[in-house]
Amino acid sequence: MLLLIVMVNSCYVPSNLRTVVFSSVNNNVCKRLDGDIVLYAIFVDSKFTNPWSKYDIETTLDSIRVATEWIEQKALEDSVDVHIQVAYHKTLQGRVPIKNDFSKKTLSGTLYKKPLWSGVRDIYKWADKIAKEAGLSMPRDTSPITNIKNDLKNRERLIARLRDHYQTDHVALMYFINNYYSDEISATFDISNDNNVEFSIVSFKNPSVIAHEFLHLFGAYDLYLTQYDVKKRDKKKKDKLMEMFPNEVMAFAHRNLSSLNISDFTKYLIGWKKEMPVEYQRLLLKKGYFTAKY
Ligand SMILES: [Zn+2]
Structure with a gap:
């Protein structure tokens, strides 16, 4: 079974008594989905995944391009200007994968280890170690206008370097495991x-999975039942959302991408629509509360 999750640390920030601001828009590195964006892929080998072959890497890059072209096309249909450049880590010698094992064999085994925070901490460490190695392959920061050179020690510093190198604020960092x-x-x-x-x-x-995760980076929420929807009320809401959006990429990522679309609900969260349609607001908020206009 394919299972997709997203770690959401905070859902809403009340800006006043009746207006709710979603913390996914205009936030963090990816902010909103428009303008020039770099999708930076890092292919990772580990003991309990298949080693990346040349064929696997090439076909995955093809899939990434299918996903990004689909998103660009959807943006165009909404008169939003999106250009996604696909880049990936490789060493000066041309080697693509970076080797790093998960602390508990697999991604899910590590993420769901108890207590939960320790699994997330292990994933952060895993991702930082890889980012540090990827940073070594970046051209050195030789800018004469800076004082302290970027110490590429974690994913935050890698993104800072990628922003510099590609001259864009929008960098989507994606690790691929085989x-x-x-x-x-x-x-x-x-x-x-x-x-x-x-x-x-x-x-x-x-x-479809690549497009789904990419849209998460820009603020989209899962619209299908996840293991975090334990309350009856939450399950009911997700059932309703899946019924309302029968072809939504954030709900049905196991289907063929050409049969999917992006709903107005998700468009609001990724910054393509300034307002959340009223009928969808009622699925998220209590009566008397409204989503903010961006
Ligand atoms: Zn998801």
Whole structure:
């Protein structure tokens, strides 16, 4: 079974008594989905995933391009200007994958270890170690106008360097693992806070899954039942959302991408619509409360 999750640290920030600001828009590194964006992919080998072959890397890059072209096309249909450049880590010698093992064999095994925070901490360490190695392959920062040179020691510093190198604020950092467990997950971290930079770990080369996780980085929420929807009320809401959006990429990422679309609900969260339609607000907020206009 394909399972996709997102770690959301805070959902809403009340700006006044009746207006609710979603913390996913204009937040952190990815902010809103427009303008020039760099999707920076890092291919990671580990003991309990398949090693990345040349063919696997090339076909996954093809899938990434299918996903980004689909998003650009959807943006165009909404008169939003989006250009996504796909870049990926490789050493000066041309080697692409970076090797790093998960502390508990797999992504899901590590993420769900108890207590939960220790699994997330292990994933951060895993991602930082890889980011540090990826940073070594970046051209040195030789700018004469800076004082202290960028010490590429973690993913936050890698993103700072990538912003510099590609001359854009919008950098989407995505780690790719070559998974062979059919029930493994893909995950996106920290879309709703400013404390840690957001990033995704993608387990499958399916363009729909890549588009789904990419949209998470820019603020989209899961519109299907996840293991975090434990309350009856939350389950009911998700059932309703899946019924309302029968072709939504944030709900049905296991389907063929060409059969999917992006709903107005998600468009609001990624910054393509200034207002959330009233009928959707009622699914998220109590009566008498309204979503902010951006
Ligand atoms: Zn998801």
